[in-house]
Amino acid sequence: MVGVIGDGVVAGDADIAPVAALMGEPARAAVLMALLDGRALAASTLAAEAGVAASTLSAHLARLVDGGLVSVEASGRNRYFRITRPEVADTLEALARLAPCRPVRSLRQGTHAEAIRHARTCYDHLAGRLGVAVCDALVAAKVLGVEEDPGGRPDPVLGAGRSRRYVLTKSGRARLAELGVDVEATGRRPLTRYCLDWSEQRPHLAGALGASLLARFVELGWVTRGERRVVKVTDAGRKGLVAEMGVDPDAWA
Amino acid sequence: MVGVIGDGVVAGDADIAPVAALMGEPARAAVLMALLDGRALAASTLAAEAGVAASTLSAHLARLVDGGLVSVEASGRNRYFRITRPEVADTLEALARLAPCRPVRSLRQGTHAEAIRHARTCYDHLAGRLGVAVCDALVAAKVLGVEEDPGGRPDPVLGAGRSRRYVLTKSGRARLAELGVDVEATGRRPLTRYCLDWSEQRPHLAGALGASLLARFVELGWVTRGERRVVKVTDAGRKGLVAEMGVDPDAWA
DNA sequence: CTCACACTTCGGGGCTGAGCGAAGCGTCCC
DNA sequence: GGGACGCTTCGCTCAGCCCCGAAGTGTGAG
Numbered sequence: 001m002v003g004v005i006g007d008g009v010v011a012g013d014a015d016i017a018p019v020a021a022l023m024g025e026p027a028r029a030a031v032l033m034a035l036l037d038g039r040a041l042a043a044s045t046l047a048a049e050a051g052v053a054a055s056t057l058s059a060h061l062a063r064l065v066d067g068g069l070v071s072v073e074a075s076g077r078n079r080y081f082r083i084t085r086p087e088v089a090d091t092l093e094a095l096a097r098l099a100p101c102r103p104v105r106s107l108r109q110g111t112h113a114e115a116i117r118h119a120r121t122c123y124d125h126l127a128g129r130l131g132v133a134v135c136d137a138l139v140a141a142k143v144l145g146v147e148e149d150p151g152g153r154p155d156p157v158l159g160a161g162r163s164r165r166y167v168l169t170k171s172g173r174a175r176l177a178e179l180g181v182d183v184e185a186t187g188r189r190p191l192t193r194y195c196l197d198w199s200e201q202r203p204h205l206a207g208a209l210g211a212s213l214l215a216r217f218v219e220l221g222w223v224t225r226g227e228r229r230v231v232k233v234t235d236a237g238r239k240g241l242v243a244e245m246g247v248d249p250d251a252w253a
Numbered sequence: 254m255v256g257v258i259g260d261g262v263v264a265g266d267a268d269i270a271p272v273a274a275l276m277g278e279p280a281r282a283a284v285l286m287a288l289l290d291g292r293a294l295a296a297s298t299l300a301a302e303a304g305v306a307a308s309t310l311s312a313h314l315a316r317l318v319d320g321g322l323v324s325v326e327a328s329g330r331n332r333y334f335r336i337t338r339p340e341v342a343d344t345l346e347a348l349a350r351l352a353p354c355r356p357v358r359s360l361r362q363g364t365h366a367e368a369i370r371h372a373r374t375c376y377d378h379l380a381g382r383l384g385v386a387v388c389d390a391l392v393a394a395k396v397l398g399v400e401e402d403p404g405g406r407p408d409p410v411l412g413a414g415r416s417r418r419y420v421l422t423k424s425g426r427a428r429l430a431e432l433g434v435d436v437e438a439t440g441r442r443p444l445t446r447y448c449l450d451w452s453e454q455r456p457h458l459a460g461a462l463g464a465s466l467l468a469r470f471v472e473l474g475w476v477t478r479g480e481r482r483v484v485k486v487t488d489a490g491r492k493g494l495v496a497e498m499g500v501d502p503d504a505w506a
Numbered sequence: 507c508t509c510a511c512a513c514t515t516c517g518g519g520g521c522t523g524a525g526c527g528a529a530g531c532g533t534c535c536c
Numbered sequence: 537g538g539g540a541c542g543c544t545t546c547g548c549t550c551a552g553c554c555c556c557g558a559a560g561t562g563t564g565a566g
Contacts, residue, residue, distance in 0.1 A: 014349035016286065021277030025524080029270035043543060056525055058544055069351075077533040077542050091351050094344040096267035098322075278554080296513060309555055311514055330512050330563040 022067045023095065027052045028060050032069065032083070032092055037120075037229045040073060040080035086206075120229040125210030126217070130231065134213070135204045137247040143172030144205070166205060179244060181209075181216045275320045276348065280305045281313045285322065285336070285345055293326060293333035378463030379470075383484065386504035387466070387494070388457040394499050396425030397458070419458060429462075432497060434469045436462070 023029055030050040035041060041049075047057040061081055064070040071084045083089055120128045138144045144166045168176075205213065217223045222237030233241070241247040276282055283303040288294060294302075300310040314334055317323040324337045336342055379387055391397045397419045421429075421436070429436050458466065470476045475490030486494070494500040 014286065014352050015282070016345060016348040016352050017277055017279045017282035019277075019351050020273050020282060020348055024270055024272075024274030024277035026270045027524080029268070029273060033267075033269065044541095052524085053526055054543065055527075055545080059524080062544085079543070087347075087351055091344070091347040092269060094340070094347040095269040095273055097340055098344055099267040099269045099272045280554085297511095305554090306556055307513065308515080308557075312554085315514085332513070 019067065019069070019091075022064060022069060023092070025060070026050075027057065028064060031057070031060065031064065031081075032088075033096075035070065035081065035083045036089055036092055037225075038083065038089070040082035042078045042080055044078075046081065120231055125204070125206050125214050126223075126231065127204055128231070130223075130233065131204035133247050134241070134245060137241075137245050138172070138205065139166075141172075141175070141246050142169055143175055145169050145172075168209065176209075176213075179216065180219070182212045272320065272322070272344075275317060275322060276345070278313070279303075280310065281317060284310070284313065284317065284334075285341075286349075288323065288334065288336045289342055289345055293335035295331045295333055297331075299334065378458060378467050379476075379484065380457055381484070382505040383486065384457035386500050387498060389504065390498050390500040391425070391458065392419075394425075394428070395422055396428055398422050398425075419462075421462060429466075432469065433472070434462075435465045 023032060027050040031046050034046060034049045043057060043061060044054065046061070047054045050057055050060075052060075061070065061072075064081075065072055068084060069088050070081050073080045073082070120126075120131075125131070126134055135144075145168075204210070214223075217237065218225065220236070220240060221234055222240050224232050224234065238249070242249050276285060280303040284299050287299060287302045296310060296314060297307065299314070300307045303310055303313075305313075314323065314325075317334075318325055321337060322341050323334050326333045326335070378384070388397075392399060398421075399419060426436055457463075467476075470490065471478065473489070473493060474487055475493050477485050477487065491502070495502050
């Protein structure tokens with residue numbers, strides 16, 4: 001009756017295999033991880049990142065675009081690729097949480113590994129120890145409240161499946177506005193999102209607010225975005241984060 | 254060969270490719286989806302589910318175990334496989350949320366895709382719009398309460414997702430028994446399980462109770478199981494679900 | 507003890523797809 | 537316009553692994 005060989009997964013069922021296979025090839029995985037900070041990178045940059053020939057990478061990128069994980073934007077003779085949706089980044093982070101860290105092969109790689117655990121960008125918001133510390137500070141200052149996610153009703157798409165969520169308090173909204181954080185800049189995106197950090201195994205703040213927060217930090221010159229998702233905190237940033245944000249300096253330094 | 258390894262991917266960064274590749278093969282993906290509800294299934298069951306020979310599946314299972322996604326428990330001459338950690342299920346669900354974005358390739362697939370989104374079985378319980386609607390009705394009628402899950406793993410701060418669960422209330426137990434649902438038929442299986450629906454992006458009821466509920470619906474002739482997990486609601490079922498269960502007819506019709 | 511069953515291991519066949527270089531097409535710069 | 541640059545397409549090779557059936561190991565039932 002059924003007996004269809006090679007068609008084990010039923011059409012219409014959630015067919016995770018194709019998507020997972022896209023992420024399961026080393027070169028493509030490297031591309032996706034490189035794009036995880038939300039920036040758009042040129043094909044040549046990504047080829048160097050993945051360590052394969054341009055022609056090889058071109059094929060990979062075509063498949064990623066076809067699979068809806070990555071979108072293209074042509075600009076002159078360059079084509080810039082970026083991750084299409086936050087859900088893709090979510091999935092990559094979920095996989096990262098599952099994956100063992102690759103062994104460290106050199107001192108340089110070791111220091112970078114340390115740096116990226118210290119402070120990095122995750123798609124478009126802060127992560128690493130700094131991201132967690134900032135998030136903790138926001139909760140401690142009651143800028144954010146943590147509440148249980150009533151995961152049934154209101155949120156049609158995002159937020160479901162997350163057991164807890166952050167809500168921006170009234171006083172928190174005022175406080176962030178005072179700091180110049182664009183609290184209103186949320187499109188269809190949820191303002192806050194509870195995002196588990198793969199290196200710290202603790203939550204940090206994602207969503208539109210997480211993005212606005214990072215943008216403002218950069219604007220203030222508190223942090224600078226370095227190579228490969230690494231984030232550096234400036235002297236002014238160190239002071240500002242402690243004085244204005246109430247971040248515990250020991251928690252991330 | 255040392256030089257072949259691209260230094261593009263940073264040591265210490267998470268290497269998602271091997272894990273994603275494990276999930277990216279159709280037979281293994283089918284296995285993982287079958288185990289998604291937390292049950293432990295025998296190898297032969299999984300072979301039928303994946304539609305491959307026992308020997309083929311054995312190799313797949315060995316790789317899944319080796320990769321830490323699945324654990325084995327030998328019992329007599331059977332070996333039962335289950336998903337090791339909630340993080341694995343989280344990742345599978347993240348992938349499933351990404352997967353439905355594929356375009357529908359044929360009309361026939363389209364109608365089947367619609368049917369399966371309407372009402373289907375998720376291995377042994379109801380899912381799709383009907384599954385969500387029934388679950389909503391149970392919560393609204395206070396047959397089920399939603400509470401935070403204290404449980405399971407010794408986690409540093411927060412459990413990695415899945416920390417909410419349904420509990421059967423006292424009155425709910427009586428009400429279901431009245432309907433003829435076998436409330437006691439739970440082996441080692443958790444009575445209820447909070448399961449996010451991939452097509453509806455909202456939770457529905459899994460676990461032993463979800464299974465008993467479906468069994469009773471079938472017994473009552475309210476629903477019939479069709480091909481490929483599609484569930485059809487009979488006329489009697491339509492009436493019964495609305496009258497007895499308090500399901501909102503607009504929510505799933 | 508013997509058969510039946512569940513699962514694994516082994517050997518071989520077949521196909522997908524990842525890889526590269528060369529060539530083609532379009533864009534930007536001098 | 538000519539040339540450099542960025543990217544894609546094409547043709548090809550080769551490795552990996554997915555698959556099966558048959559044989560081997562261990563357990564349970566009669």
